[in-house]
Amino acid sequence: xxxxxxPPSMDCAEGRAANLPCNHSTISGNEYVYWYxxxxxxxxxxxxxxxxxxxxxxxxxxxxxxxxxxxxxxxPHATLRDTAVYYCIVRVATWGSQGNLIFGKGTKLSVKP
Amino acid sequence: GAGVSQSPxxxxxxxxxxxxxxxxxISGHVSLFWYQQALGQGPEFLTYFQNExxxxxxxxxxxRFFAERPEGSVSTLxxxxxxxxxxxxxxxxxxxxxxxxxxxxxxxxxTRLSIL
Numbered sequence: 431x432x433x434x435x436x437p438p439s440m441d442c443a444e445g446r447a448a449n450l451p452c453n454h455s456t457i458s459g460n461e462y463v464y465w466y467x468x469x470x471x472x473x474x475x476x477x478x479x480x481x482x483x484x485x486x487x488x489x490x491x492x493x494x495x496x497x498x499x500x501x502x503x504x505x506p507h508a509t510l511r512d513t514a515v516y517y518c519i520v521r522v523a524t525w526g527s528q529g530n531l532i533f534g535k536g537t538k539l540s541v542k543p
Numbered sequence: 544g545a546g547v548s549q550s551p552x553x554x555x556x557x558x559x560x561x562x563x564x565x566x567x568x569i570s571g572h573v574s575l576f577w578y579q580q581a582l583g584q585g586p587e588f589l590t591y592f593q594n595e596x597x598x599x600x601x602x603x604x605x606x607r608f609f610a611e612r613p614e615g616s617v618s619t620l621x622x623x624x625x626x627x628x629x630x631x632x633x634x635x636x637x638x639x640x641x642x643x644x645x646x647x648x649x650x651x652x653x654t655r656l657s658i659l
Binding site for chain 2: 473476531
């Protein structure tokens, strides 16, 4: 079973920031938080991941709470092309572990003009 | 650079036929994963390779499913005697290093399999 909880759907106005929440209250110390998105008819696309600290890349920012029990993915200026299902996944990241991803149902983000 | 490539993109087969789905991972990637995605659901793990070794096949739904990666690069997922419940999108992903190791998996666009 997935170890994360996400809202099933969210709307966002084009040009505004999209803030996607994720709860992972049972996360372990050796588990990273990964975010992927899946646009219709495409494979999942890696967005960002983090362990404890906030992370930022060219696509998004990841804010992880101090207790690591929840996180937020931020798309700073959402465009229509950001409409997709967003998956928050916790993943063991120790050497030798397999690391297959366990997907939940994700959040369907609809960016509206 | 080139990403993960899967072929065919679409496959239609009659119930009872055998099918083979191909995955070309990113060059140099050690780990390769297969996932199955039913309509409206998230992908589910099928099997994992580290180079040519199949280290985990616990997600394969039945013995009709078989995967190989003989030279540690291209992988093939074969389904024998297909049934209607095999209809799904089959996704392949690869990552640079062994196991998790803080390396993201990169996915292909999948093969959409329809069994009539």
